[in-house]
Amino acid sequence: MIEIRHLTKKFGDLTVLDDISLTIRDGEIYGIIGQSGAGKSTLLRCINGLERYDAGSILVDGQEVSALSTSSLHGLQKQMGMIFQNFNLLSRLNVFDNVALPMRFAGLNPRKPEHRRRILDLIDLVGLSDKLKSRPRELSGGQKQRVAIARALVLQPKILLCDEATSALDPSITQGILNLLTTIRNEMNITVIVVTHQMEVVTHICERVSFLKDSRLIQEGRPEELFVIPNDDFRAFLGKTDDALPKTGRNIRIFFTENTVESPLISTMARELGIDFSICRADMTDFRGQVMGSLVLNVREQDAGVVLDYLNKAHYIARED
Amino acid sequence: MLDQAMWAMIWKAFGQTLTMVLWSTFFSVILGFIPAILLTLTAPDGLRPNRPFYAVLSFIVNVFRSFPFIILMVLVIPLTRAIAGKAIGTQAAIVPLTISAIPFVARVIETSFREVDPGLIEAARSFGASDSQIFLRVYLKEAFPGILAGIILTIISLVGYSAMGGAIGAGGLGDVAIRKGYQAYKIEYLIATSIVLILFVQAVQSIGNWLHNKLS
Numbered sequence: 001m002i003e004i005r006h007l008t009k010k011f012g013d014l015t016v017l018d019d020i021s022l023t024i025r026d027g028e029i030y031g032i033i034g035q036s037g038a039g040k041s042t043l044l045r046c047i048n049g050l051e052r053y054d055a056g057s058i059l060v061d062g063q064e065v066s067a068l069s070t071s072s073l074h075g076l077q078k079q080m081g082m083i084f085q086n087f088n089l090l091s092r093l094n095v096f097d098n099v100a101l102p103m104r105f106a107g108l109n110p111r112k113p114e115h116r117r118r119i120l121d122l123i124d125l126v127g128l129s130d131k132l133k134s135r136p137r138e139l140s141g142g143q144k145q146r147v148a149i150a151r152a153l154v155l156q157p158k159i160l161l162c163d164e165a166t167s168a169l170d171p172s173i174t175q176g177i178l179n180l181l182t183t184i185r186n187e188m189n190i191t192v193i194v195v196t197h198q199m200e201v202v203t204h205i206c207e208r209v210s211f212l213k214d215s216r217l218i219q220e221g222r223p224e225e226l227f228v229i230p231n232d233d234f235r236a237f238l239g240k241t242d243d244a245l246p247k248t249g250r251n252i253r254i255f256f257t258e259n260t261v262e263s264p265l266i267s268t269m270a271r272e273l274g275i276d277f278s279i280c281r282a283d284m285t286d287f288r289g290q291v292m293g294s295l296v297l298n299v300r301e302q303d304a305g306v307v308l309d310y311l312n313k314a315h316y317i318a319r320e321d
Numbered sequence: 322m323l324d325q326a327m328w329a330m331i332w333k334a335f336g337q338t339l340t341m342v343l344w345s346t347f348f349s350v351i352l353g354f355i356p357a358i359l360l361t362l363t364a365p366d367g368l369r370p371n372r373p374f375y376a377v378l379s380f381i382v383n384v385f386r387s388f389p390f391i392i393l394m395v396l397v398i399p400l401t402r403a404i405a406g407k408a409i410g411t412q413a414a415i416v417p418l419t420i421s422a423i424p425f426v427a428r429v430i431e432t433s434f435r436e437v438d439p440g441l442i443e444a445a446r447s448f449g450a451s452d453s454q455i456f457l458r459v460y461l462k463e464a465f466p467g468i469l470a471g472i473i474l475t476i477i478s479l480v481g482y483s484a485m486g487g488a489i490g491a492g493g494l495g496d497v498a499i500r501k502g503y504q505a506y507k508i509e510y511l512i513a514t515s516i517v518l519i520l521f522v523q524a525v526q527s528i529g530n531w532l533h534n535k536l537s
Contacts, residue, residue, distance in 0.1 A: 050446055070451075077449030088444035092462055092537065102448040104458060155448070 001026055002047060002159070002191070007056035009042060016042045017053070018215040024208075026158075029185055029192045031206030031223065035237060038212040040195045044161055047193070048080045049073045060159075078106055081152025085164035087144040089136040089151075096132045099123060099150045106155055122150040126180060142173035149180065153188070160184070162194040166201055174198070178205050199238070203227065203285050213237065224287045228255050228294060229317065245280055245296060245321060250304040255294045255317040256284075266295075269310055275303045296321055330497060331513055335521075337411045337492040341483040345418035346476050352419070353426025356382060360427065361434040361460065368442070368452045385424040390482045393421050394489060414491035418482055426475050433467030434460050466537035473529030477522055494518055 002024040009017040016039045024030045032040045045051040047058060049065050058065045060076060068076060081102075089098045099119050100110035108115055123129055126146035136144055145165060152160055162181070166174040182205050185192050194201060202209055202223050211219040211226060211234060218233050219226055226234055245251045254265070266279070277299040284293035299307050304320070311318040359378055363371040388396075394417040401416040402408045437460055445455045484495020494514045502511030 048447055050443065074449035074451065077447060080447070082444070082447040084440060084444060086438075086440050088438070088440040090441060090459065090463060092465070101445075101458065102450075105445065105448050105450040105454050151448075161447075 001059075001061060002193075003057075003059040004043075004047075005057045005059075007043070007046065007053055007058060009039075009046060009051065009053045015215050017046070019056070020212075020217045021056075022210050022217060022220055024191060024193060026191055027185070027189050028207045029182070029194065029205050031202045031209035032193065032195045032212065033197065033202055033209055033237075034212035035197060039215045040212050041163055043212070044163055044193065044195045047159075048077055048082060048161060078102070078155045079157050080159045080161055081155070081157040082161040082163065083145065083148045083152050083165045085167050087136070087141075087148045087168075089144055089147055091136055094133045094135055095123060095128060095139075095147050096120075098136070098147055099154055102151060102155050118156075119150075119154060122153055123147075125153075125184070126150045140173075141169050142176060145169065145177055146180065149177075149184070153184065156188075157190060159191045159193065162192065162196075164196060165194065166198060167196065171200070174200065175204075181205060203287050205288065207288075211237070224257065224285075224290075224292050227285055227287075228257055228292050246278075246298045249298050249300050251280070251321040252297045252299060252304065252307055252311075252318055253294050253321040254297065254311060256292050257317070265314065265316065266297075269307070269314075273303075273306055273310060275299065275306070277303070277307070327501075327510060327513060330501070331494065331510075331517060334492055334494045334497040334514070335517055337486075337496075338480065338483050338494045338521075340411050341414050341418055341486055341491060341493060342476060342479045344415045345422055345479055345483075346472065348415070348419040349422035349426045349475065349479075350472055353423045353430060356423070356427040357430035357434065358456075360431045362452075362456075364435065366439065368455060382424040382427050385420070386428070388421065390417070390421050391485050391488060393417055394485065398489075409490035411486070411491045411493070414483065414486040414489055414493075417489075418479055418486070421482060422475055422479055425478065426471065429471030429474060430464075430468050433464040433471055436467055437463045466533050469536065470529060470533050473525060473533075476525050480518065480522060 004023070005021050007017050007020040008015065020043060032043055034040050042051055046053050047060065047065070049068070052066060063076065065073070065076065090101065093101065096119060099122060103110050103115055103119070110116060110119060120129070123132065126149055128143060128146055128150070131139065131143065136147070139147065160181075166177050169177065178201060181192055181194075184190065194206065196202065206223050208221065209223050209226060210217055213233050219231065230238060230240075270277070277297045279295060280298050281296040282293065284291050297307070308318055308320075356378060360375065360382070361367055362369045363375040363378070365372065365375070394414075397417050397420055398408045400420075401413050404416050405413040407413050441459050441463060442455060445459045450458070483491070483493050484498070486493050487496030487499055494517060498511055498514040501507050502514065
């Protein structure tokens with residue numbers, strides 16, 4: 001478990017992390033999201049001790065990261081694998097030797113049969129068994145990130161840190177990497193922390209997220225809580241301006257959360273209330289297999305009251321837009 | 322007959338040039354590595370940043386690089402005598418050549434180290450690598466082809482400097498070109514030494530390129 005309390009970090013006069021508190025549970029896929037410069041990568045780098053912090057505390061399995069001696073910190077870092085936006089593979093090492101590199105840092109001989117087996121198993125897990133002797137420049141972006149993932153796992157860490165790991169990849173390749181990360185979490189039961197500004201990463205794999213803006217933690221929760229009923233900051237982050245909605249009549253936005261999306265609400269309501277309306281907008285998102293989102297109805301002025309009443313009674317969250 | 326005498330003289334001079342260039346390359350690479358490593362480690366973005374140390378060392382390197390070789394050769398005569406036991410001759414010339422090449426080598430190797438992607442250093446640190454492991458397994462490994470290209474560059478520029486070795490009786494191709502070709506006005510000596518030098522430099526560069534491509 002990672003417990004962050006009142007974490008503050010400055011670069012000179014610039015505050016990059018301002019009083020951040022959050023908890024990451026064992027075995028979850030946790031997202032840290034926000035715009036570039038919001039401080040999310042710095043937060044990640046504080047967790048594995050690549051950055052020092054000025055105030056507050058980070059406890060990783062009960063150990064205060066900033067209080068560790070250099071050698072203890074190296075030990076902790078060996079329990080945390082990390083992958084990067086630009087992969088950061090050594091250009092002069094082939095796939096096998098790149099994956100083996102952290103073992104050499106840890107003083108383990110990769111030629112030893114049990115270590116060799118572990119390396120080969122990981123390369124197999126990421127689907128690159130036929131590329132053992134390839135150099136990074138012979139690989140595609142997605143393949144390079146797969147090598148980096150295998151490398152990050154070779155010391156059997158408890159935590160995998162992903163710093164914008166899919167930001168340099170095509171959408172279709174990103175999907176493959178996200179599936180791989182989910183598989184790894186499920187099979188190895190490790191904690192995965194992803195820093196990203198890509199919405200698809202958040203909605204597809206994150207179980208909980210923190211939203212950072214201007215060095216502060218604005219919101220923490222399940223992605224669907226942030227996305228389906230976004231607050232103003234999060235709407236701005238999503239790049240959503242005011243929707244183009246009809247100027248006449250009343251616009252009512254209905255939110256579909258996990259339990260409500262499957263029932264045929266709209267047609268039932270139209271039949272039961274005997275009124276007409278038009279559907280002018282729908283935003284639906286797939287959250288790890290569950291579809292959630294919101295829908296905007298345009299109703300006549302005089303019908304707005306009954307429609308809102310009906311929705312409230314049916315336990316939908318609805319409001320005028 | 323003249324031809325035979327000329328080629329015999331050039332052959333001997335070529336041997337002297339080779340002796341001067343290869344030994345001074347050897348020593349300057351070994352000695353240049355030390356400031357190169359120190360500069361890399363203490364640079365603002367290095368593993369152990371130390372601004373004053375970096376500034377002072379960088380200044381010293383620049384001072385030595387600014388000396389014209391012919392002046393440096395004269396200035397270090399006492400040192401040459403102390404190390405080589407004499408101030409003139411082929412072996413003696415190795416001392417000033419080495420001293421003039423050290424700062425050059427230091428900069429060339431430093432540049433190779435600093436061209437290593439900082440992301441690789443960060444990745445190594447994230448895996449709990451110590452500074453010495455990062456140096457040996459990342460910096461040295463990744464910079465190796467660049468360092469090699471720098472050594473080739475050093476050899477070629479030392480060929481040029483060694484031509485001035487004649488001033489302290491070191492012989493070599495440059496000396497033949499000046500004494501026989503220029504002062505005695507035997508144009509064929511000038512042409513022949515030039516051809517040998519061109520072929521030598523070409524050969525060194527080709528081997529260097531081949532190695533660089535093979536390694537990187």
